[in-house]
Amino acid sequence: MSALTQPRNTQQRTGDVHDFPVAAATTVHQGGLTVLNGGYAAPGTTAVGLIAVGRAEETATAVSAGDASVRVKRGTFKFANSVAADLIAQADVGADCYIVDDQTVAKTSSANTRSVAGKIVAVDSDGVWVSVGLGL
Numbered sequence: 001m002s003a004l005t006q007p008r009n010t011q012q013r014t015g016d017v018h019d020f021p022v023a024a025a026t027t028v029h030q031g032g033l034t035v036l037n038g039g040y041a042a043p044g045t046t047a048v049g050l051i052a053v054g055r056a057e058e059t060a061t062a063v064s065a066g067d068a069s070v071r072v073k074r075g076t077f078k079f080a081n082s083v084a085a086d087l088i089a090q091a092d093v094g095a096d097c098y099i100v101d102d103q104t105v106a107k108t109s110s111a112n113t114r115s116v117a118g119k120i121v122a123v124d125s126d127g128v129w130v131s132v133g134l135g136l
Contacts, residue, residue, distance in 0.1 A: 016133070019069045020053065022062035028070045030059045032102035033079060033117060033132065041070050043102035050099065050115035054133040074133020076121050081128045082106035088128045093120050097130055105130055 022028055023040035033044035036051040041060075044052065055077045060070035081088050086106035088097055097105040098114035105117045105128050118132030 016054075016075055017057060017071055017073045018053070018134070019071055021066035022060050022068045022070050024062060024065040027061040028056045028059065029102065030056050032056050033077075033099060033105075034070065034072045034102070035099065035115065040065055041072065044099040044117065045101055046099065046110070046114050048113065048115055051134075052099065052115065052117050052132045072133075074135065076129055076131045078124070078127040078129050079117070080104040081123070086110070088120060088123055090123050093122060095120055097128060 020036065020041035023037055023042045026042050028034055028041055028043050034041055034053055034056045035044050036053055054072040054074040057071040057073050060068045062068040080103050082100055082104055086108055088107045092107055096116045097107065097118065097120050098109050099117045100106050106114065118130040120128060121131050122129040
């Protein structure tokens with residue numbers, strides 16, 4: 001494709017909710033931290049190379065890759081805090097946190113075995129507020 005030589009009507013996506021195709025043999029649960037794994041939506045899990053995209057707005061199950069899609073919202077959501085040395089504290093606000101599973105985040109990458117969930121916004125006694133999603 002070459003550079004423009006005349007005006008172009010460039011399409012736009014707006015909003016905080018996007019649909020993603022679901023990975024094969026996978027269920028994404030409503031309310032869960034959702035990631036892209038190889039371009040397909042999946043529940044958050046301890047693994048590297050995942051891209052956190054937000055919170056699932058519905059439950060969706062795919063048998064084959066892409067035969068279902070899930071609506072995912074980006075924003076700031078409360079997830080469960082990890083334990084022991086990976087417990088997130090008030091002093092960690094503003095830092096990255098890492099995915100343990102689709103409802104839990106941790107302070108560290110556990111020797112580079114976890115993907116980034118997002119930025120820590122606040123810490124409550126019952127969880128961690130995390131800013132998560134594409135473009136955030």
